[in-house]
Amino acid sequence: MPHAGGPSFVNYRDLLRAGFDAVVWGEGETTIPQLMEALEGRGEFSDVPNLIWRSGREVRRNPGPPWAPNPPLWRYSPSIKSIKSYPAWWAARVYVEVVRGCSNFYRPTLRLADGRRCVFCDLCRTGPLRTRTYCPVGIPPGCGYCSVPSLFGPPRSRPEEDVVREVRDLIRLGVRRVVLSAPDFLDYGRDRLVAPEPLTDPRHPPPNLRAIESLLRKLTSIQEVVEGEAFIMVENLKPNLVSEEVAEVLARYLEGTPVSLGLESGHPEHHVALGRPSKVEEVLRAVKILRMYGLKPYIYVIHGLPGETNEVVQATVKAVKEAWRLGAEKVTLYRFTPLKGTAFEGFRRPPPAVKSRAKPLYELVKSLNREGKERLVGEVVKAVPAGVREGFMVAYTLPHGPVILVRCGGVCGAANRLVEVRITKALTDRVVEGVLLRVLRPSRQSNNA
Numbered sequence: 001m002p003h004a005g006g007p008s009f010v011n012y013r014d015l016l017r018a019g020f021d022a023v024v025w026g027e028g029e030t031t032i033p034q035l036m037e038a039l040e041g042r043g044e045f046s047d048v049p050n051l052i053w054r055s056g057r058e059v060r061r062n063p064g065p066p067w068a069p070n071p072p073l074w075r076y077s078p079s080i081k082s083i084k085s086y087p088a089w090w091a092a093r094v095y096v097e098v099v100r101g102c103s104n105f106y107r108p109t110l111r112l113a114d115g116r117r118c119v120f121c122d123l124c125r126t127g128p129l130r131t132r133t134y135c136p137v138g139i140p141p142g143c144g145y146c147s148v149p150s151l152f153g154p155p156r157s158r159p160e161e162d163v164v165r166e167v168r169d170l171i172r173l174g175v176r177r178v179v180l181s182a183p184d185f186l187d188y189g190r191d192r193l194v195a196p197e198p199l200t201d202p203r204h205p206p207p208n209l210r211a212i213e214s215l216l217r218k219l220t221s222i223q224e225v226v227e228g229e230a231f232i233m234v235e236n237l238k239p240n241l242v243s244e245e246v247a248e249v250l251a252r253y254l255e256g257t258p259v260s261l262g263l264e265s266g267h268p269e270h271h272v273a274l275g276r277p278s279k280v281e282e283v284l285r286a287v288k289i290l291r292m293y294g295l296k297p298y299i300y301v302i303h304g305l306p307g308e309t310n311e312v313v314q315a316t317v318k319a320v321k322e323a324w325r326l327g328a329e330k331v332t333l334y335r336f337t338p339l340k341g342t343a344f345e346g347f348r349r350p351p352p353a354v355k356s357r358a359k360p361l362y363e364l365v366k367s368l369n370r371e372g373k374e375r376l377v378g379e380v381v382k383a384v385p386a387g388v389r390e391g392f393m394v395a396y397t398l399p400h401g402p403v404i405l406v407r408c409g410g411v412c413g414a415a416n417r418l419v420e421v422r423i424t425k426a427l428t429d430r431v432v433e434g435v436l437l438r439v440l441r442p443s444r445q446s447n448n449a
Ligand code: SF4
Pocket: 107, 108, 117, 118, 119, 120, 121, 122, 123, 124, 125, 134, 135, 136, 137, 138, 139
């Protein structure tokens, strides 16, 4: 049977037409074990939950729970050693899942591509947690451009001991950089505060700092992390959940590491109308607090979103400048893509930023990121070599930062060792040049590279 990877929302009719026999809808943890049994002749396709399949000339769709419950969700752990099949795995950022799903069940209030519009019943914003999965108009949950809440459902936190085991095993194998993967790291353990109800409120209760601190304490006690040979990072935070108390805990374990915040649109009304759980002022406040506590805030912005006008672009330019002034270290500009299963499905993909009204935003982001790289000139950083390109060692800044092209003479092949580099030049808004100062002591895992 031909098979394709996921999970993702797909046009299953296209897949079935292309010759696939069956499509698993949504998360696979409940479905795939039963599908395997059916394939081995120990069950029927018709009994496999969330399976869409061809039965003769007919397409049949089996019902099933929308998201995988736990158990069986966390019964499955990923292979550790398969990381070695990735190129430059020892230098790459390796993602370890700590939370599945997102707590933002707000929905956009903009008119959708098919004409539907929120009728302001307020169910998804103030209703009981369990009812927030339902919208009388059928608008999918979450920010209009994001498929996480509809595809993965509300957050379910992975057991702490499983996360610690996976991170420790990866580091023992030679992985240097681990990112705790979650649509919002601050949802970690927050679901336990409202269980057995689903966590469908992105603002209340506040983060479960007891759970977060316990996890970070154990991870940062791993010997290689203590010795500065491996690094733990988190990625996305909901700006509205950031407080000084939160920043203080994160900084205690993750000081100097990047944390990402979604601004997406800097226009106050447009930002909220997208279904964001935050306000623009909360994003700016979060940047300021995180910076104050020694973390490195990165900002995401999206151009070409439904509802974008010149006024929206101008407001976003202003908000990005303000975030930069408050200490944002990097800005990433994405082009809106209408994803299947999201509220914004059906809208057109916009032209690239340089050919659209968002050009001033594009130019601002490029120049700020370039400025950020120029600020690094003269700094001495630790890096991990990932390979060699045209006589340069390609090294990744630790724990995270620009790619460095290092003039390296005879030690270009120092893969999986740590090096100390002085940054000498900003080459682009993403890449800098540096000189090698020294190769730090060889890693215990260098034979693995
Ligand atoms: S998006 Fe749907 S559930 Fe939310 S307020 Fe509007 S109509 Fe109600």
